[in-house]
Structure formats: structure tokens, C-alpha cells
Amino acid sequence: MYVLIAGGGKVGANLTRSLIRMGHEVTLIEQRSYRYDQLEAEFEHQAVRGDATELYVLERAGIKRPPDLVVAATGDDEDNIVICQIAREKYGVQKVIARINDPRNQPYFDLLGISPTVSATGSIMALIEHEVPEHGLIHLLELRKENLEIVELTVDKDSACEGKRIGAVRLPAGARLISVVRDGKAEIADAETQLEAGDQVLAILEAGKEDELRRVLLRN
Amino acid sequence: MIGCGRVGSAVALQLHGSGWDVVAVDENEDALTRLGEHWTGGFLVGHGMDLTLLREAGIEEADAVVVTTDGDNSNIVIGQVAQQRFQVPTVVLRVLDPGRAQFYAARGLRIVCPTSAAIETLVEAVRATEQVTA
Numbered sequence: 001m002y003v004l005i006a007g008g009g010k011v012g013a014n015l016t017r018s019l020i021r022m023g024h025e026v027t028l029i030e031q032r033s034y035r036y037d038q039l040e041a042e043f044e045h046q047a048v049r050g051d052a053t054e055l056y057v058l059e060r061a062g063i064k065r066p067p068d069l070v071v072a073a074t075g076d077d078e079d080n081i082v083i084c085q086i087a088r089e090k091y092g093v094q095k096v097i098a099r100i101n102d103p104r105n106q107p108y109f110d111l112l113g114i115s116p117t118v119s120a121t122g123s124i125m126a127l128i129e130h131e132v133p134e135h136g137l138i139h140l141l142e143l144r145k146e147n148l149e150i151v152e153l154t155v156d157k158d159s160a161c162e163g164k165r166i167g168a169v170r171l172p173a174g175a176r177l178i179s180v181v182r183d184g185k186a187e188i189a190d191a192e193t194q195l196e197a198g199d200q201v202l203a204i205l206e207a208g209k210e211d212e213l214r215r216v217l218l219r220n
Numbered sequence: 221m222i223g224c225g226r227v228g229s230a231v232a233l234q235l236h237g238s239g240w241d242v243v244a245v246d247e248n249e250d251a252l253t254r255l256g257e258h259w260t261g262g263f264l265v266g267h268g269m270d271l272t273l274l275r276e277a278g279i280e281e282a283d284a285v286v287v288t289t290d291g292d293n294s295n296i297v298i299g300q301v302a303q304q305r306f307q308v309p310t311v312v313l314r315v316l317d318p319g320r321a322q323f324y325a326a327r328g329l330r331i332v333c334p335t336s337a338a339i340e341t342l343v344e345a346v347r348a349t350e351q352v353t354a
Contacts, residue, residue: 053293055319078269078293082320090323105269108297111305 004067004093005029006052006083007074008039011099011120015071016043027061053082058091066091072098077105084114115144137214140202147207150178156219157197167191172212175205221245222268222298223289227314229254231286236261243277247289268298274306284310292317299329 001024005012008030016028020043028043029052030036039047050057052074063070070087072080080098087093100106100119109117129138130152141150155162161169166177166189177189181200187193195201195217205213221232224246232255236242243262244255252263266273268289279285285302287295292315299313312330315321321333 053320054317055323076293078291078297081297082293086320086323089327104271107271107305108269108301112297112300 001025001068002062002065003027003069003071004058004061004063004087005071005073006080007072007099008032008035008047009073009075012071012073013039013042015073016046020046027067029057029061053079053086055086055090058083058086063087063091063093066093069093069095069097072096074099075101077101077108081108081112081114085112110144117144136218137210148204149207150202150204151210151213152200152202153214153217155195155197155199155201155217159197159219160216161195162197164195165191166193166195169195169216171216172205172209174209175203175213178202178204222274222285222287223295224251224254224263225288225290226254228286228288231288232261233259245273245277268294271301274301279306279308282306282308284308284312287311287313292320296320296324296329299324303329 003019003024003026005016005026005028008028012028012030016026019026027046027048028039029048029050030039031049031051033049036047036049048057048061050060052058070083070093072083074080077100084096084098087096096114098109098114098117100109100117100122103119103122106117106119109115126138126140130140138152139149140152143149171177179202180187180189180193180195182196182198201217203213221228221242221244224232224244228244229251232242232244241261243264244251245264245266245268247265247267249265252259255261255263262277264273264277268274268287279302285308287298287302289295295313295315299311302308302311312332314332314334315324316333316335318333318336321331321336325331
């Protein structure tokens with residue numbers, strides 16, 4: 001696979017290293033000269049210096065081939081959006097992955113159809129919320145293109161499903177419970193699993209079904 | 221007006237002078253001084269990529285949005301958001317890089333590229349002398 005990575009910070013550099021080790025061909029674009037010098041020392045001709053949002057820099061890095069994959073991993077969300085748009089729509093790159101630095105910019109990536117995206121902050125926040133569960137719904141994994149998401153909720157006291165077997169719970173269509181964690185012990189959910197207040201439940205559901213699922217598992 | 225620098229503030233003042241209701245947005249609060257003491261339009265401090273700020277500035281009711289921050293990529297993203305998310309009827313942006321200006325213009329964004337205009341004018345100015353020496 002030929003991969004073009006824009007942004008030679010920790011993310012881009014580590015990605016480059018891993019992909020090369022896996023046997024793929026990689027070109028890494030980095031703008032800052034002091035950083036480029038470090039990358040060139042390690043990656044030699046596989047590092048290209050320049051602004052990855054400039055067409056001539058992308059072309060110098062081989063975007064006309066085109067690459068199988070472009071990863072926009074710069075520290076600037078606007079730049080990452082533009083890199084993905086240019087890669088896909090000007091050069092016909094089939095697969096683009098974008099890094100999101102500020103989770104508040106997620107709507108921009110969604111609006112412009114840039115997917116998948118990876119937000120380190122977002123992922124860590126989800127894990128923090130997983131470790132310190134409060135009432136509400138946590139997004140653990142979103143598969144935007146497939147329109148599915150995996151979420152976690154804590155069953156409330158006095159909710160509609162408390163004390164019931166999963167088989168007897170009126171789950172919305174397009175939602176399935178995957179597992180239940182109680183007192184630190186996890187079990188894969190099936191129709192016979194009984195739900196108690198305080199259970200941490202993992203569910204997979206179609207986008208848009210969150211509110212219906214909340215109504216069943218949380219107190220209203 | 222997203223971006224109230226040399227160009228943004230001048231455009232804001234002219235439009236305001238001819239009766240437009242103008243709200244200017246800039247990351248730097250000093251930009252307000254460019255609008256002069258008699259500015260009666262709006263002014264908000266913040267980044268044009270902030271959806272809350274854009275709504276506060278009235279983007280949902282705007283007839284036109286002009287984007288002139290000093291970052292081509294910011295202008296390109298904000299311009300697309302104004303057009304596609306908020307359906308603003310007239311969206312115009314400045315892009316300095318001729319390559320990106322051409323690409324995004326072909327995708328339906330109204331773009332002003334001072335660099336291309338300068339290149340054309342400069343070349344013509346020199347070529348105009350060709351006739352004289354011939």
C-alpha cells in the first residue's frame with residue numbers, strides 16, 4: 001500500500017514508522033524545517049518538506065499516483081479538512097483519514113463528508129467517562145459511514161428496564177445490548193440476562209436511536 | 221465579515237456606509253480600531269470556526285458572508301460551512317494560493333485571489349512595453 005501522511009508531529013511520525021515496519025510505502029510531509037530535519041535523518045527520502053495544503057507540495061510527495069490512503073494528521077483542523085478534500089476530489093484518492101484536534105470541529109468534518117476521523121481528545125474523554133460513569137450515555141465508538149455506534153449506559157434505578165430480563169425489555173428496533181458489567185464482572189448479554197440498577201451496559205445501535213434507548217435504560 | 225484585517229475592515233466600512241447591517245468577527249479585539257470611532261455595526265471577538273460565535277454573529281439570517289482571515293484553509297472551510305450548513309445566499313472568500321483558489325472556485329465557491337490578479341496585471345504591465353520597443 002502507498003500511504004501519504006501530512007503532518008510530521010508525534011502522530012504522523014509514529015504512524016510512518018509503524019507503516020514502514022509493516023512493509024508499506026510511505027511519504028511523510030512536514031512543514032517546519034527543524035522538525036523536517038529530524039524526520040529526514042530517520043526517514044530520508046520518505047520525508048518531504050512543505051505545506052501539505054499546497055498542491056505542488058502534494059504533487060512532489062506523489063499524490064498523482066495516487067496513494068491508496070492519505071492521512072491528514074497535522075495539528076490544524078482546517079488544514080486537515082482541506083488536505084482530505086483536495087486528495088479525494090482533485091486527485092481521486094479513495095481513502096482518507098483525518099485527525100481532529102479540537103472535538104468541537106467534528107461538525108465541520110461531518111458536514112463536508114470527511115470520514116473516518118480520529119480525535120484523540122474525544123477517545124480519551126470517552127474512556128474517562130467509561131472509568132467514571134455518570135448518568136447518561138457515553139459514545140465509545142462511532143462508525144459514521146456505516147451509521148452505527150457503540151455506546152455505554154448505566155442502568156438507572158426506577159428505569160423502565162430495572163429488574164427485567166433483557167428478553168422482556170422493549171428495546172428499539174436497530175439496537176442490541178452487547179454486554180453487562182456489574183460489580184466489576186462482565187458478561188455477554190443475552191435474552192436471559194437480568195438488568196439491575198447500576199449495571200454498565202454496552203449497546204450497539206443505528207444512528208438516531210439514542211433517545212429511544214435512553215428512555216428504556218435510564219430514569220425518565 | 222469573518223476577518224477584520226486590512227481588507228476585511230475596509231470592505232466592512234464601505235458596505236456599512238452604503239446601508240448594510242454589518243457584523244465583523246476577528247480573533248483580535250484590536251481589529252475593532254480599524255473600524256473607526258463611528259462604527260455602529262456589530263463586532264465580535266473569536267475564531268470564525270466557532271459555530272456558537274457564527275450563530276451569535278447572525279449567520280443564520282445573513283444575506284452575505286465575506287471571509288478574509290489570513291489563513292487560506294480557514295477561509296475555505298468557513299466559506300463552505302456558510303454555504304452548505306447555513307445556506308447563506310452570497311458567500312465570498314479571499315484565497316491567496318492560486319492553486320487552491322482555482323480548485324475551490326471550480327467546486328462552486330466564489331473566490332477572490334489577489335495573487336492571480338497581481339500576476340496577471342504585472343505580466344501585462346511588462347508586456348505592454350513590448351509594443352513600444354517593437
